Amino acid sequence: MGLHEETLDKSNVLHVIDEAVSALQKDDVAVSGSACEALGIGTAEWAACRDQLIEDLQEAEDWVEREDAIVQEVSDTPPVDSQDGPEFIPSHPTIALVQSAMEEQLAEPTSRHFNRRDPKWLSVLYHRLRTRARGKAPFPGHQQHEDFRFDLPERGTIALVSDWGTGNVHAAAVAQQISARNPDHVVHLGDVYYSGTPREVQRNFLDMWRSYGPPHARYWALNANHDMYSGGYGYFQHLLPAFGQPASYFNMQNRFWRLVGLDSAYVNHNFNTPQMAWLEGQLAGDARTVLLTHHHLLSPFRKRGNALEEWLDPYLTDGRIYGWIWGHEHHLIEFADYRGVKCRCIGHGSLPYVPPDRRRVRHPADIVRWETRPSPLQPSRGIHGFALLTFDGPSLQVEYVDEAGGTAWTERWD
Ligand SMILES: [Fe+2]
Structure with missing residues (x-):
């Protein structure tokens, strides 16, 4: 497996x-x-x-x-x-x-x-x-700002999981725990290994959700670097149609909250002009915006996402971004607020990783807490899991659930 x-x-x-x-x-x-x-x-x-x-x-x-x-x-x-x-x-x-x-x-x-x-x-x-x-698969773009905009339930749950497309035992365990919470939506923040070929999309991703994932949830997926290594054909031409998802960027919103998924991989660790033009049309009103991307802004181990920050600089300056959740780094990390934004990494979806250690930090990053517990399925490696978002009107609870059904920690975002 x-x-x-x-x-x-x-x-x-x-x-x-x-x-x-x-x-x-x-x-x-x-x-x-x-x-x-x-x-x-x-x-x-x-x-x-x-x-x-x-x-x-x-x-x-x-x-x-x-x-x-x-x-x-x-x-x-x-x-x-x-x-x-x-x-x-x-x-x-x-x-x-x-x-x-x-x-x-x-x-x-x-x-x-x-x-x-x-x-x-x-x-x-x-x-x-x-x-x-x-070359790359064509990039499906929007015609108008209203495109790729969907309803977010005012009361409901959304599971976010990243770097999960391995088809391994951890991926199965995490999917089973997602199923146990019966979320309304599941969003994958990207990476189907090794290179997102149609065969890998089928075996390591779609078949795994079908076997272990929640049967009644609506599924979403972001684009990522591994998906693009084979040109993104598996992602754009097999995965997105299987989910009925029209593009690699989308906005799910209600009166209080807005989850905006962006494609940071079509141009590696960067955004492109079409979706940035679209983003400008998404951020009106009082709803709090939480960005979802595959790639990171901050990392203790890799170069930071300067290109992402440059594109988003006007919104960061205006305080229009409330939170930002990413994957790519295979850890669960809570960073200190950056420019007023709650920043979290949830890349611990299924790829085995060595639990992090502050002595090994290579890049400056202000870390509040991170997951260091061993995996019950592989004690020499770190534990895997996902984030469960529970919306209750203006209130949002974020619980970091692990592959054994336990909780790393829970936060309230309100
Ligand atoms: Fe990645």
Whole structure:
């Protein structure tokens, strides 16, 4: 269930990449013949494909080396960031696509221990990597400010969960706990691993909700970096239609509250002009606005979201943003108010993480509290969970529920 341990193992993934580069550089008759057949191309065309593949894989290897050097430079304590933690989930498109290809290959009944020099495997790898050359899926934009605006119940519950698309045992446990609370809506703040391919959207996301999620809830999903590594086709063309969601940004509002989901991944860790033009038309009136994004503004472990803050600066200056909830970092964190905004990270949806430790903080961030308890399902890692928002007219309660059905803490936002 979930991501294969071979694809989560950093040295194994790097070894696979290394062997692929060697085999491609050697490019014997078996490799080129099989690749041409699988791809339906001639040898001259294959030569260009092969060179591109080698270049992409070597660029990924160089990136890992640079990241490793940075981590060692900044801190000599073991890294805590999930990006370089024990489970290898790097924020790099080529590596994520290699991992997706490995998952597909490992799922084949005949290739449980696939031969990494197998020309057919190299063709699978090429097929997966060349999705990057297709470019991004089209971005569905609004026609008028009223588009993508929905009713938020004045009395009701909404579950927010992020970085949940692994299909692993924690994802199942979290979904079961969401089900136990029977929310009206479930919003996923993004990341279907490894690269949001249609296959991964089906297996690690839609099938998991169908098996374990609340049957009567309406589902929503934000776009995220892993979803975009394969161009966002799985997210825009499979996931959104399955949820009946028209776009990657939306506003759910009532008289008192407004939940605005924004796409911070179509342009990585940034917003784009169409949705910012739309946002301007959403913030009128007295309702308090809570933003939902995949990417963070603040993080103790990664570079802060300066581009997001620049786009939102006028609203932050006017005090028009009440709260901001994000994921991406695989932790549960309450930050001190920033520019008057309540800032929370809920990226602890299902990806295993090492419980955070203040000695390992790499970037300044004013943290009020964070989740440090171990997971009952995997005691060497942190506990997973979600946020349950309970609206009662002007009053909002936020409970951070864990994968065992307990509560990390509860706050009132009113
Ligand atoms: Fe992410």
